[in-house]
Each structure stands twice: as C-alpha cells, then as structure tokens.
Amino acid sequence: MEVQPSLDGRNSRIPSLTASTKAADSGYVMPDRTNSMAATSPFELESKLPSAPPTPQISEPSLQTLRSTPPRRSYTKKHGKMSDDFRDRVEFWQTLYKFVPEHCEVKNVNRSLVDMKVGKCYKLSRTELYLNVSLYLRVDIPNDPVGQLLITGYQFWSNEYRKGPIKFMMGLCSAMASKDFDIPQMFSNSNIKCPLRKGVLYYVYKLSPNATNMPPLIPDGRWKIQTDYLYLNRCTIGSVEWYTGIEYPIIFE
Numbered sequence: 001m002e003v004q005p006s007l008d009g010r011n012s013r014i015p016s017l018t019a020s021t022k023a024a025d026s027g028y029v030m031p032d033r034t035n036s037m038a039a040t041s042p043f044e045l046e047s048k049l050p051s052a053p054p055t056p057q058i059s060e061p062s063l064q065t066l067r068s069t070p071p072r073r074s075y076t077k078k079h080g081k082m083s084d085d086f087r088d089r090v091e092f093w094q095t096l097y098k099f100v101p102e103h104c105e106v107k108n109v110n111r112s113l114v115d116m117k118v119g120k121c122y123k124l125s126r127t128e129l130y131l132n133v134s135l136y137l138r139v140d141i142p143n144d145p146v147g148q149l150l151i152t153g154y155q156f157w158s159n160e161y162r163k164g165p166i167k168f169m170m171g172l173c174s175a176m177a178s179k180d181f182d183i184p185q186m187f188s189n190s191n192i193k194c195p196l197r198k199g200v201l202y203y204v205y206k207l208s209p210n211a212t213n214m215p216p217l218i219p220d221g222r223w224k225i226q227t228d229y230l231y232l233n234r235c236t237i238g239s240v241e242w243y244t245g246i247e248y249p250i251i252f253e
Contacts, residue, residue, distance in 0.1 A: 094216040099209065100245035101129035102222075108239040113138050113231055116238070118203075131207040131240065139231060142195035144171025147237075148230040156222035164223070172196075172229065182213035209242070220246045 106119035118134035141147035153166025173194035175183060190204035222245050229237040 094214065095212060096216055097211060097218065097220065097246050097248045099127075099211040100247055101127065101208070102243040102245065104129060104131055104240060104242045106131075106133070106238065106240055108228070108236050110231075110235065110237050113235065113237045117201075119238075129208060129244075130205075131242075132203075132205050133207070134201065134203040136201055137196055137198045140196065140198050141172060141231070144173050146232060147172030147196070148233055149175050150228040150230060152226045152228075154224040154226065155219065156224075161222075161224045164219070166218075166225070180213075181215075182210045185210055185213065211246075218246055220248050222246075 101123070103123060104121040106116075106121075109116050109119065115136040115138060116133075117136070118132055121129060121131050123129045148169055149172055150169045151166065153164045154161035155164035156162075170178075176187065176192060176194055186207045186209055187204055189206050190202075192202050192204060196202065222243070225242045225244070227240045227242070229239070231237050
C-alpha cells in the first residue's frame with residue numbers, strides 16, 4: 001500500500017490501482033503479453049489459428065445418374081401397354097400425345113428383290129391397326145451398307161400431305177437392334193434379324209407402333225409416315241405408308 005499526499009498536505013493511505021499491486025495482493029502474476037506478441041511473427045500467428053474443416057469430396061455423377069427416367073409403372077401387354085422389363089429397354093418415353101391410326105398401305109414392292117407373300121393391314125377398332133408381312137428375300141442383306149431405312153413424315157396441310165420436319169435414314173440392321181421408335185415392341189412377333197439371307201421366310205405379325213415410345217412434342221394433326229426399305233442405298237425393296245393422327249388430350253384445370 002502506497003502513501004500519497006493529499007491536497008491539504010496530509011498524508012492519506014490510498015490504494016494503488018496499478019496492475020502490479022493488484023497482482024501482488026491477489027498472489028497472481030500476470031503474463032507479459034507485450035513481449036510475447038512482439039516476439040511472434042504474423043506467419044506464426046496465422047499458423048496458430050484453428051484450421052478450417054476439410055472440404056467434402058463430391059464425386060461427379062455418372063451419365064446414368066443424370067439421365068431422368070420416369071417412375072416405373074405396372075403395365076400388362078394384355079391391355080396394349082408395356083411391361084416393366086420392356087420399359088427398361090426403351091429410350092423414349094412420353095404420355096403427352098397418342099396415335100389415332102387411320103390405315104396403312106404396302107407399296108413399291110420390287111419383285112426382283114423380294115417375293116412378297118403377305119403384305120396387308122387390318123384395322124380391328126378405332127385404336128387398333130396392325131400390319132402383317134410375310135416374304136422371301138432374293139438377295140442377302142448382311143449389314144447396314146447393304147440395307148437401309150428411309151423414314152419421311154408428311155403432315156396434312158391444305159387437303160394434301162406435305163413433307164414435314166421428320167426425315168432421316170438409318171441402317172436396316174441398326175434399326176432392327178435399336179431401342180428407339182418402339183422398334184422392339186413392333187417386331188416382338190417376328191423372326192427378322194440380321195444378317196438377312198435370301199430364300200428364308202421372314203415374317204412380322206401385328207406390327208403396330210405405340211406413341212408412348214416415340215419422341216415427344218411431335219405436332220398434332222394428321223400424318224403419313226413413309227418407310228422405304230432400300231437395297232445398296234439406291235434400289236427400293238418396298239415401302240410402308242402409315243396414316244395416323246396425333247392427338248394431345250385436353251386437360252381441364
């Protein structure tokens with residue numbers, strides 16, 4: 001305790017408020033932070049800071065994960081719909097529009113390349129139209145360079161069918177093995193499989209496309225889908241013209 005002079009000349013005992021006196025009274029010795037901070041470099045201070053939590057490693061999703069697939073549904077072939085195992089094999093899947101089949105025709109049969117036994121369409125109801133074909137090939141079609149498919153879409157405008165936005169070509173063997181355009185289901189009752197040999201009886205029964213396995217957002221209206229079967233990309237083996245309507249259901253909200 002220090003003795004400090006007062007204003008009237010008297011000596012009074014006033015406790016000192018210095019840090020050293022407080023430490024001496026309490027018995028606690030305060031550390032010298034000034035010297036410790038001065039002796040520490042900024043790099044050392046940064047190293048003493050708590051480290052940030054590690055960044056979680058997120059693996060890049062695969063293409064199969066990114067592909068949006070609709071929920072599975074329980075369909076039966078008895079009612080004209082698809083089963084789950086067939087649904088796993090197709091690429092397109094839509095329910096925005098439906099087909100209203102009108103009729104179909106088999107045309108431009110080249111008798112020098114094919115011996116057509118049966119080529120006829122049967123319409124059983126407003127929504128059921130089937131094509132039955134039975135034939136013998138007079139030439140071999142072992143691969144895509146020998147046989148091709150030319151698919152052209154004609155939309156009905158001003159009382160006639162005019163070429164629309166659909167036109168493409170693909171190899172015949174590649175088309176038969178494709179999952180697009182409802183091909184596996186259309187040829188489910190068929191023995192047509194590459195390589196195709198001459199003198200063999202090939203058939204397909206109850207061929208009927210299903211709109212649920214077609215590309216989405218095709219314009220509505222009346223359509224003619226013409227499929228030309230080509231030999232060596234220049235000779236027509238035969239053609240199938242499929243006349244159908246595309247309807248989008250009206251949704252009331």
